[in-house]
Amino acid sequence: MYTSIRALFNRTVVSIAIASAVIVTPLQAEETKTLVFSAIPDQDESALKARFGIVADYLSKTLEVPVKYVPVKSYAAAVTSFRNDQVQLAWFGGLSGVKARLLVPGAQAIAQGEEDPNFHSYIIAHHSTGLKVSEDFPKGIEGKTFTFGSKGSTSGRLMPEFNIRENMGKGPEEIFKTVGFSGNHSRTVTLVESGAYEVGAVNFKVWDKMVEEKKVDTSKVSAIWKTPAYPDYQWTIRGDVDAKWGEGFTEKVKQALLAMDDPKLLASFPRKSFIAATNEDFAPILNTAKELGLVD
Amino acid sequence: MTKPSFQHSRRWTLSWCFVAIAAVCLLFADIRITTYDPWTELGRLFSGLLNLSTVGLDDLGFTLLQTVAFALLGVTLGSVCGLSLALIFHWRWVRIMCALLRSVHEIFWALIFLQFFGLHPLTGLLALAIPYTATFAKIYAEILEEGDLSALNVLAHGTGNISSFFYARVPDLYQHFKTYTAYRMECGLRSSAILGFIGLPTLGFSLSTSFMEGLYGQVWVLLILFYVLIATMRYWLRPSLLPLYLIASVFIVNNDTELSMTNISRFFTHDIVPAPIRNGESLASFWQWLSDLLMTQALPGIMNTLVLSQIALVASAICTLLLFPLVSKQFFGRFPRSVGHFFLVIMRSTPEYLLAYILLLMWGPSMLPAIVALALHNGAIIGHLVGRYSDELVMRQDASFGLNRYNYEVLPRVYGQFLAFLFYRWEVIVRETAILGILGVATLGFYIDSAIQEIRIDRAVVLIIITALLNLAIDMVSRRVRFWLRVKTDLSIR
Amino acid sequence: MLSLVNAEVRYQGNVALHDINLTIQKGEKIALIGRSGSGKSTLLKLIYETLPKITALVPQDEGLVESLSVYHNVYMGRLRAHSWFYNLLNLIRPFKSRVEEVNAILEKVELQDKCFDVVKQLSGGQRQRTAVARSLYQGGELLLADEPVSAVDELQAGRLLQMLSTDFSTTLFALHDTQLALSHCTRVIGLHRGRIVLDEPSEHLSAADLTRLYCD
Structure with a gap:
């Protein structure tokens, strides 16, 4: 009896101590500001940490400020951390970038991959559907089961949906009979390959890479249609970084990204090289998103 | 004199009512099997068991610690706050507030806190502590209510409230509190792991990553560690070690994320304000916004949630009735029972989301994977509780065996408890349909997830409130039904 | 029929019964008396374990399923006479022919108007009569009854014991009412602290002899 009461008492005291500790400790400010960047988890999430780790090292050396990469779990989480200033620089997709810049006035798109102005999506189909590769939009997909990638993806959701409409x-x-959201591009491929969904929409770079690495059985699933080109991925930076890291910091970051030429670094994205980008380059995405009601 | 005629019990009638409702729901449910070639992927999945791999799981230990630490802190905070609220639970507004807080799934709490705390430990801590506080308050209050008052009544007049509470109530009820709190700790571990799905640094983070990429060798390593963690809980979780664990936990969950008042105030003054009002549009356009949201998302969401949860409720009931004998001393010896326990631990510790995903691969998209996943998961949880309850039944020396024992001796005796557990679980099942919404069944959870993904917090909040109200309604119906049946969960086993 | 030689029963290391030497012949009507805790119930359990096939049991706590009807509880006496599937159907909807059989038994114990009442709603005496009815319905050669009539009035108690004695060729009642023991049994066994201290034909005994067992 004595112990039970004592245990209860202990528990109360400890919890109060904990509550205050958790709240107080993080308030101790750090001396040097770290530039934190993130990337949308569009594929191969598990490899992102290792791959973007070397990008962080490169940026840190080039910019002469500490740089850290933090992984996030969803497109929305990437945008939210950017908006909350927990992340100042991000490798966004077309749609997530547009959303982020709408939410953070002053944020700028500064660089994009060489391939990004002319990005595509594939419609892929399980062979049992009998759908064949075609130049024209495959109207036979009506009545099939269909999966997008992530709800917030440009190449896995926005542009395929736009083209379908x-x-x-x-x-x-x-x-379609059913519309699902697989979560990311590689899952879309797996689900269509297994026939769980008959048709799906996928980022062309991810598909090509999976075919090349033989991660997909092309006797079961193939790409049957390619969307017209649209702009996609880009680096976006917050507008207030100059105030924090000094005048001209945005430009410094931009130059560092454009100067990235080590194939090992570029393979993280994977892009051949980076070219300059502006917010206006993504106007078509913004308009499409508005049209589909994905952005207010 | 007219001879009395046989009449079925209320429990019988009620059970069939629920079966009938589920049958009607089945007419509206989208259930079919459409898949062509599930075996390649399922083969990969199960061959992962033979190729266990920890490659890429370099911070495995850290992840496990985080999972335990968040669970310990969240549940402890919840139990302390819950106990305080239990003392004033007779106040109507406390009851209503708790019911509302309880009705929002931990994942949604976490998604809300992520909006302004980011990955600060408070996100995970509060996401667990808030719904757990509300649940603890309710159950602790019930324990207090049903406890023996005779010791309290003989105390000398004028004994202070606190002294009388600790002397006359706590000692008798301590065991009940402890049993229930330990049970919730297991739930807390599951919740904590699942929070990783949306970005907290717990087990679910690596689990969903590995799963999404088909790295099944890693998936199994993570799952097996998790099963072991839960199965061995009673060995490592000693009440005497708790203070030590809690202090360690504080350091484990701590990270360098800063709290920003700007973000917090922006959330409350901007994000959750409906878009038309935020943009200074007319009241008419606000009504337009609201009715659009209600008609195109809330209403179909509610329909799907109800259809799915009613079918899943009955399916869980059937699963329970099939599963509980596996772990009951009334039917099996020590060895078969341990096999049963093993199976039930796996079923109740595997996140429903994963179960549903595996079934989706096998059967293609429809409500079926979600129903079966919910039924297995909840059936295993209730089966575990009913099995434990049946262990305490004392049988006549000449009681029959086998199916006769099941039908005549055990089932009639446990059925009341079984229904009580099931109706307690009802609101949980409704909450869980939300998580499966993420798989594509358009429940309320699906629309909430969509709103969050589109960063339309205003919509998400409205939908979360609607979900909470739906849960509140179900909680009320469940209470009515339990009252009508006059069933109550046994104190020692809830 | 049964003989126990130097039998001993232990519960968690404590000896509950010592040196039990006992022979029961077919047709005997035995009363088992002694203070509570003297080992009566344990002895009955021991005997049941040696002869489970031919024995009907009326345990002290009645062993009823509270949430089933009187009918079903009585029917349970003969579960093993039918297939499990038949039993299941009968649980869901009683078969007419079985209801008639059970009703005949219930009339004997004056419970016919309670046939479909749930046991939970019965009084203590009614519950005991239900348990008695179950053993009557079950039948067999030997009846072991632990305080079967402790909660019914004297008149009815006599009638019930009479009925059980006629229905079963051999009976063993644990009783605390010495009058009943002497009037309904041919042999009386007395237990004290786990030992048999008395074993005599009842015609040799008076009520006073038995009362002595209850004093130290």
Whole structure:
């Protein structure tokens, strides 16, 4: 009896101590500001930490400030951390970048991959559907089960949906038997390969890489249609970094990114090289997102 | 004199009512099997068991510590706050507030806190502590209510409230509090792991990453560690070690994320304000916004949530009735029972989301994977509780064996408890349908997730409130039903 | 029929019964008396374990399933006479022919109007009569009854014991009412602290002899 009461008492005291400790400790400020960057988890999440780790090292050396990469779990989480200033620089997709810049006035797109102005998505189909590769939009996909990638993805959601609406005159829910969201591009491929979904939409770079590395069985699933080109990934930086790291910091970061030529670094994205970008380059994405009601 | 005629019990009638409701729901549910070639991927999945791999899981130990630390802190904070609220639980507003807090799934609490705390430990801590506080308050209050008052009544007049509480109530009820708190600690570990799915540094983080990429060797390592963690809980979680664990936990969960008042105030003054009001549009456009949201998302979401949860409720009931004998002393010896326990631990510790995903691969997209996943998961949890309850039954020396024992001796005796557990679980099942919404079944959770992904917190908040109200309604119905049946969960086993 | 030689029963190291030497012949009507805790129930359990197949049991706590009807509890006496599937159907909806059989038994114990009442709602005496009815329905050669009539009035107690004695060729009642023991049994066994201290035909005994067992 004595112990039970004592245990209860202990527990109360300890909890109060904990509550205060958790709140107080993080308030001790750090001396040198670390530039934190992140990337949308569009594929191979597990490898991101290792791959972006070397990018952080490169930036840290070039910019002469501490740079850290933090992994996030979703496109929205990447945007939210950017907005909350817990991340100042991010490798966004088209749609996530547009959203981030809408939410953070002054944020700028500074660089994009050489391939990004002309990005594509594939519509992929399981062979049992009998759908064949075609130049024109495959109208036979009506009534099939269909999966997008992540809800917030440009190449796995926004642009495929836009093209489907353009060509079929109806929304996906009306066209397909079921519409799912696999979560990311590699999962889309797996799900269509297994026939769990008959048709899916996937980022062309991810598909090509999976085919090249033989991670997908092309006797079961193939890409049947390629969307018209659209702008996609880009580096976006917050507008207030100059105030924190000194005048001209944005430009310094931009130059560091454009100067990246080590193939090992570039393979993280994977891009051939980086070229300059501006917010206006992504106007088509913004308009499409507005049209589909994904952005207010 | 007219001979009395046989009449079925209320429990019988009620059970069939629920089966009938589920049958009607089945008519509206989208259930089918469409898949062509599940075996390649399932083969990869199970061959992962033979190729266990920790490559890429370099911070495995840290992840496990984080999982335990968040669970310990969250549940402890919840139990302390819950105990205080239990003392004033007779106040109506406390009851309503707790029901509302309880009705929002930990994942959604975490998603809300992520918006302004980011990855600060408070996100995980509060996401666990808030719903757990509300649950603890309710159950502790019930324990207090049902406890023996005779010791309290004989205390000398004028004994202070606190003294009388600690002398006359706590000692008798301590065991009940302890049993229940330990049970919730196991739930806390599961919740803590699942929070990783949305970005907290717990087990779910690596688990969902490995799973999403088909690195099944890693998935199994993580799952097996998690099963072991839960199965051995009673060995490492000693009440006497708790203070030590808690202090260590504080250091484990701590990270260098800063709290920003700007973000917090922005959330409350900007993010959650409905877009038309935020943009200074007319009241009419606000109504337009709201009715759009209600008609195109909330209403279909509610329908799907109800259809899915009612079917899953009955399916869980069937699973429970099939599973509980596996772990009951009334039916099996020590060895078969341990096999049963092993199976149940796996079923209840594997996140429903993963189960549903595996079933999705096998059967293709429809409500079926979600239903079966919920049924297995909840069936294993209730089966565990019913099995434990049945252990305490004292049988006649000449009681029959086998199916006769099940039908005549055990089932009639445990059925009341079984229904009580099931109805307690009802609101949990409704909450869990939300998580499966993320798999594509358009429950309320699906729309909440979409709103969060689109960073439309205003919509997410409205939908979360609607979910909470739906849960509140179900909680009320469940209470009515339990009252009508006059069933109550046994104190010692809840 | 049964003989125990130097039998001993232990519960968690404590000896509950010592040196039990006992032979029971077919047709005997035995009363088992002694203070509570003297080992009566343990002895009955021991005997049941040696002869489970032919024995009907009325345990002290009645062993009823509270949430089933009187009918079903009585029917349970003969579960093993039917297939499990038949039993299951009968649980869901009682078979007419079985209800008639059970009703005949219930009339004997004056419970016919309670046939479909749930046991939970019965009084103590009614519950005991249900347990008695179950053993009557079960039948067999030997009846072991532990205080089967402690909660019914004297008149009815006599009638019930009479009925059980006629239905079963051999009976063994644990009783605390010495009058009943002498009037319904042919042999009386007295237990004290786990030992048999008395074993005589009842015609040799008076009520006073038995009362002595209850004093130290």
